[in-house]
Amino acid sequence: MSATAKREPRQTGREFMSWKIWSLKKSVWVFHVNTGACNNCDIEIVNLLTPKFDIERFGMKLVGSPRHADALLVTGGVTAQAAPRLREVYRQTPKPCVVFAIGACGCGTGIFRSGYHIVGPVDKIIREIDPNAIIAYVPGCPPKPEAMISGVVKALSVL
Amino acid sequence: MIEALQNLFWILIFPGFVFTVALGLFASWIVRKVSALVQWRVGPPLFQPLYDIMKLMGKEILIPQDAQRTVFLAVPLVGLAGVLLLSTMLWRITIAQTAFVGDIIVAIYLMVLPSLALILGSSASASPHAAVGTSREMKLVMGYELPLVLAFIVVIIKTGGQLNLAEIAGYTPALSISGMLAFLTALLCVQAKLGFVPFDIAESETEVASGIIIEYSGALLAAWKLMHAMMLVALPMFLVMVFLGGFGTTLGWPLVAGIGKYVLVLVLLILIKNTNPRVRIDQAMKFFWFYCGIALVVAVILASIGNYYGISWL
Numbered sequence A: 001m002s003a004t005a006k007r008e009p010r011q012t013g014r015e016f017m018s019w020k021i022w023s024l025k026k027s028v029w030v031f032h033v034n035t036g037a038c039n040n041c042d043i044e045i046v047n048l049l050t051p052k053f054d055i056e057r058f059g060m061k062l063v064g065s066p067r068h069a070d071a072l073l074v075t076g077g078v079t080a081q082a083a084p085r086l087r088e089v090y091r092q093t094p095k096p097c098v099v100f101a102i103g104a105c106g107c108g109t110g111i112f113r114s115g116y117h118i119v120g121p122v123d124k125i126i127r128e129i130d131p132n133a134i135i136a137y138v139p140g141c142p143p144k145p146e147a148m149i150s151g152v153v154k155a156l157s158v159l
Numbered sequence B: 001m002i003e004a005l006q007n008l009f010w011i012l013i014f015p016g017f018v019f020t021v022a023l024g025l026f027a028s029w030i031v032r033k034v035s036a037l038v039q040w041r042v043g044p045p046l047f048q049p050l051y052d053i054m055k056l057m058g059k060e061i062l063i064p065q066d067a068q069r070t071v072f073l074a075v076p077l078v079g080l081a082g083v084l085l086l087s088t089m090l091w092r093i094t095i096a097q098t099a100f101v102g103d104i105i106v107a108i109y110l111m112v113l114p115s116l117a118l119i120l121g122s123s124a125s126a127s128p129h130a131a132v133g134t135s136r137e138m139k140l141v142m143g144y145e146l147p148l149v150l151a152f153i154v155v156i157i158k159t160g161g162q163l164n165l166a167e168i169a170g171y172t173p174a175l176s177i178s179g180m181l182a183f184l185t186a187l188l189c190v191q192a193k194l195g196f197v198p199f200d201i202a203e204s205e206t207e208v209a210s211g212i213i214i215e216y217s218g219a220l221l222a223a224w225k226l227m228h229a230m231m232l233v234a235l236p237m238f239l240v241m242v243f244l245g246g247f248g249t250t251l252g253w254p255l256v257a258g259i260g261k262y263v264l265v266l267v268l269l270i271l272i273k274n275t276n277p278r279v280r281i282d283q284a285m286k287f288f289w290f291y292c293g294i295a296l297v298v299a300v301i302l303a304s305i306g307n308y309y310g311i312s313w314l
Helices: A018-026 A040-047 A082-092 A103-108 A122-129 A145-158 B002-012 B017-038 B048-057 B069-096 B103-124 B128-158 B177-194 B218-243 B253-274 B281-309
Strands: A004-006 A029-034 A071-075 A098-102 A118-120 A134-138
Touching: A018 B048, A029 A040, A029 A082, A040 A071, A040 A103, A040 A145, A071 A082, A071 A103, A082 A122, A098 A103, A098 A122, A098 A145, A103 A134, A118 A122, A122 A134, A134 A145, B002 B017, B002 B069, B017 B048, B017 B069, B017 B218, B017 B253, B048 B218, B069 B103, B069 B218, B103 B128, B103 B177, B103 B218, B128 B177, B128 B218, B128 B281, B177 B218, B177 B253, B177 B281, B218 B253
Parallel strands: A029 A071, A071 A098, A098 A134
Antiparallel strands: A004 A134
16 A cells, blocks of 8 residues: 655746646546556446545546646556547647556556567556656556555645 | 716626626536436536636637638627626626616527527538538427417416516416416426437537537637526526516615526426436427417417406416
């Protein structure tokens, strides 16, 4: 149940961006991308909306379009079919945004590592088009909803 | 000069933009909080709608490559202006009694403007999901406009041919059989106008990925959200003025009663929202044209008979 967040240093506009970042932390709208996961992580993500965890307390909600999203929850080690779609979804998400690699497969392709159809973990695909992308990793198979919430909190604290 | 400044103050600050937006954001918090409580959740904090708007203002605006840029960028402001005008008009009539003959008709036209803006904006965004949303929204508008206008005709008959909102607000048509029928159908039409759940067909997140506003991001999406928040003020307010005897402005019990009526309408909308599944577009059309239509024809006949023979409860 650990979560780590990496971020490339960004020099420009830090002070000017402050109110934007502040309000972004208060209201994170997430879009859920499945890139070939076994559906287990997806069930745990939907679990976050249930009365037990209720992430709307923190202003987070699941939205239907990447254009409304501030965070992408990506599950699954990316398959060859899903990779171009993942890149497109990332391009269509208005910046600033955060990418979460959810689950063992998302963080490092998991047990599908040697599969012929796997083209790489989520961070590799995202960094191909945006080297400065903010990517957080929530490992687990599947990660507990508590772990996901903790991961989101940690990723937002480095913003 | 002074008068122009005063008009500007009315439109921008007091009954207009700032006041309506503040009230609307509070109302949309109530919607989310009550929905959460109904679902046995905790729900968002009080300033959540404000945080959402602030965040959207700070985000990047993406415009689809094939979109019709001018229309895509301009219509959120058109919708916003329509609701702003409606809300300012209703509050001015309530506070300063500046009504004019026929303002109920102007209000009906202003109420169509947000839906029209949504239809234009989504069809300009060149997205297949938005196209599905557009066609559904158009059918929905055609569906609910007929019963809505019929419901207002019932009120106009009940009040003896009044076309002036300040005069209409002096009556309470909902205290009669035909008026109650008209109020209930108008409530359902407002439900559809607000895009709340049994009639959120155009914006259904699980089928067409928030349909009509799918391509909007950043400040433009914030404009749509603000428009929706302001509609949450203006439309229940309009129902209160037309059916429930208006909104008292003198301090004390009339003001409390006015707020109570507004909250009653809002809570009814929220409860309908939370206890119903989404209907299909053909079911919605059938519901509005057949069931609401027949109920309202009965109401019009009852109201005419009551008016002719002077029976006020009919």
